[in-house]
Amino acid sequence: MRDLFHEELEQINLNLVALGEQIKVALDSATHALLTADLALAEKVIADDSLVDNTQHQLDAQTIDLMARQQPVASDLRALVTSLRMSADLERMGDMAHHIAKLARMRYPATAVPPELLLTIQEMGRVASKICEKATGIIKSRDTEAAKSLEKDDDEMDILHRKLFATLLDEKWAHGIETAIDMTLIGRYYERFADHAVSISRRVYYLVTGQYYSEE
Amino acid sequence: MRDLFHEELEQINLNLVALGEQIKVALDSATHALLTADLALAEKVIADDSLVDNTQHQLDAQTIDLMARQQPVASDLRALVTSLRMSADLERMGDMAHHIAKLARMRYPATAVPPELLLTIQEMGRVASKICEKATGIIKSRDTEAAKSLEKDDDEMDILHRKLFATLLDEKWAHGIETAIDMTLIGRYYERFADHAVSISRRVYYLVTGQYYSEE
Numbered sequence: 001m002r003d004l005f006h007e008e009l010e011q012i013n014l015n016l017v018a019l020g021e022q023i024k025v026a027l028d029s030a031t032h033a034l035l036t037a038d039l040a041l042a043e044k045v046i047a048d049d050s051l052v053d054n055t056q057h058q059l060d061a062q063t064i065d066l067m068a069r070q071q072p073v074a075s076d077l078r079a080l081v082t083s084l085r086m087s088a089d090l091e092r093m094g095d096m097a098h099h100i101a102k103l104a105r106m107r108y109p110a111t112a113v114p115p116e117l118l119l120t121i122q123e124m125g126r127v128a129s130k131i132c133e134k135a136t137g138i139i140k141s142r143d144t145e146a147a148k149s150l151e152k153d154d155d156e157m158d159i160l161h162r163k164l165f166a167t168l169l170d171e172k173w174a175h176g177i178e179t180a181i182d183m184t185l186i187g188r189y190y191e192r193f194a195d196h197a198v199s200i201s202r203r204v205y206y207l208v209t210g211q212y213y214s215e216e
Numbered sequence: 217m218r219d220l221f222h223e224e225l226e227q228i229n230l231n232l233v234a235l236g237e238q239i240k241v242a243l244d245s246a247t248h249a250l251l252t253a254d255l256a257l258a259e260k261v262i263a264d265d266s267l268v269d270n271t272q273h274q275l276d277a278q279t280i281d282l283m284a285r286q287q288p289v290a291s292d293l294r295a296l297v298t299s300l301r302m303s304a305d306l307e308r309m310g311d312m313a314h315h316i317a318k319l320a321r322m323r324y325p326a327t328a329v330p331p332e333l334l335l336t337i338q339e340m341g342r343v344a345s346k347i348c349e350k351a352t353g354i355i356k357s358r359d360t361e362a363a364k365s366l367e368k369d370d371d372e373m374d375i376l377h378r379k380l381f382a383t384l385l386d387e388k389w390a391h392g393i394e395t396a397i398d399m400t401l402i403g404r405y406y407e408r409f410a411d412h413a414v415s416i417s418r419r420v421y422y423l424v425t426g427q428y429y430s431e432e
Contacts (some may be wrong), residue, residue: 064297071287081280081300088304168393177384177396184400 005070012066012083013139015059019090020136022052024129026097027193031125034104034186035118037111045101052094056087063087082207086139089196089203093132096193103182112182114175117167121183124160124190127153128197135197138204147201148213157194161187221286228282228299229355231275235306236352238268240345242313243409247341250320250402251334253327261317268310272303279303298423302355305412305419309348312409319398328398330391333383337399340376340406343369344413351413354420363417364429373410377403 026045033042063083066072072080103112113121131153138147164187167173168180205213242261249258279299282288288296319328329337347369354363380403383389384396421429 064293067283067297068290068293074284077280077284081283084297084300085304088301165397168397173393177389177393180393180396181381181384181400184397185404188401188404 005066005072005076008062008066008070009076009079012059012063012080015055015062016083016086016090017136017140019052019055019059019087020132020139022055023090023094023097024132024136026052026094027100027125027132028129030097030100030104031122031129034100034112035122035125037104037108039105039108042101042104042108045097046105049094049098053091056091056094059087060084079207082203086200086203089200093193093196096189096196099189100186103186107182112179112186114179114183117164117183120160120164120167121186121190124157124164124187127157127160128190128193131157131194131197135200138201142204142208144205144208147205147208150198150201154194154198157191161191221282221288221292224278224282224286225292225295228275228279228296231271231278232299232302232306233352233356235268235271235275235303236348236355238271239306239310239313240348240352242268242310243316243341243348244345246313246316246320247338247345250316250328251338251341253320253324255321255324258317258320258324261313262321265310265314269307272307272310275303276300295423298419302416302419305416309409309412312405312412315405316402319402323398328395328402330395330399333380333399336376336380336383337402337406340373340380340403343373343376344406344409347373347410347413351416354417358420358424360421360424363421366414366417370410370414373407377407 026048029041030045032038033045063080067077067080070076106112131150134146134150134153137143138150164183168183173180202212205211242264245257246261248254249261279296283293283296286292322328347366350362350366350369353359354366380399384399389396418428421427
């Protein structure tokens with residue numbers, strides 16, 4: 001009985017990892033579509049978002065079903081509750097990729113990002129992608145050191161976010177209010193994407209150690 | 217055993233309702249602080265956010281503890297899982313109030329909101345407050361008609377959000393980029409606050425009926 005339970009728990013974990021990989025692809029595509037005004041790619045991310053949502057709903061149903069059938073002991077129950085929370089984080093990360101793609105589509109055939117922000121946004125996309133990949137790896141490995149180190153990657157995102165605002169507020173900014181609004185929202189989407197990945201790594205850390213590291 | 221379980225489930229529900237009431241107070245205070253540059257009130261909302269987080273953590277611990285001790289049947293288990301999800305929505309709504317208060321504090325002694333947006337933001341605050349109150353009521357009553365009707369209140373929020381953007385993009389806008397960025401973020405906070413309340417009402421609807429109404 002216990003062995004079957006742990007096999008199913010492992011399967012749920014692998015499904016979470018697969019969801020994380022799916023979301024990294026969505027985020028990378030959304031960033032590429034945004035930076036190059038690639039309409040077809042933006043449309044693909046937008047259409048695929050419902051696949052992400054379906055995957056997540058199935059995963060949650062599987063998790064709740066396992067809870068109901070096996071009536072797990074406290075530590076196993078905590079693992080399942082954590083799985084539900086991580087899948088909610090991943091789903092929300094998918095939403096952020098979706099929002100980025102929608103902005104790329106809205107501004108097509110123009111490129112939404114003005115030249116002086118291309119590098120900053122490209123970097124935000126790169127850091128977000130790295131954080132997503134690491135968080136997915138942490139779900140798989142339960143590596144608590146890797147989980148802690150994700151905070152540093154998130155600091156990188158915060159620096160880029162501040163750089164974005166500095167560019168918008170520079171007196172040389174010549175792209176008007178609409179582009180400033182777009183870039184404010186884009187910055188927020190990447191930042192939130194990274195926040196959810198950090199939240200996943202914190203959940204894994206807590207699950208493994210029973211302690212928080214976020215107050216350090 | 218079952219009776220004790222349902223007593224505890226009811227207690228969890230009452231604690232969720234209390235959390236919703238606490239968050240309405242935070243949101244109302246944050247809106248007032250934002251519109252009147254009331255520093256002391258902004259500071260209070262910011263300081264109280266950790267109380268909201270503590271309440272939520274205790275509530276979740278209580279919920280998971282009940283799951284572990286009573287090994288509920290499928291329908292009761294779903295109610296507990298839904299409770300965890302609603303508490304996460306409420307916690308996030310608290311974060312939005314916190315963000316609004318932080319912006320009020322950042323711009324003090326100036327008022328963050330320029331005159332021509334005072335009414336729009338006041339309305340967004342009023343609608344957000346009403347939605348929060350209704351969602352809290354729906355947690356208590358499990359009223360599925362009220363749950364469905366929350367979508368209409370959310371439409372009101374969307375209209376206000378578009379009005380906000382129209383003001384920012386009007387050629388008469390004379391408050392520069394920084395204020396436009398502030399108002400873009402503020403608009404997003406109120407919109408997300410309302411989204412989470414709608415998500416609560418959808419969860420209650422699904423819990424009671426076993427069906428979604430969101431695809432209608």
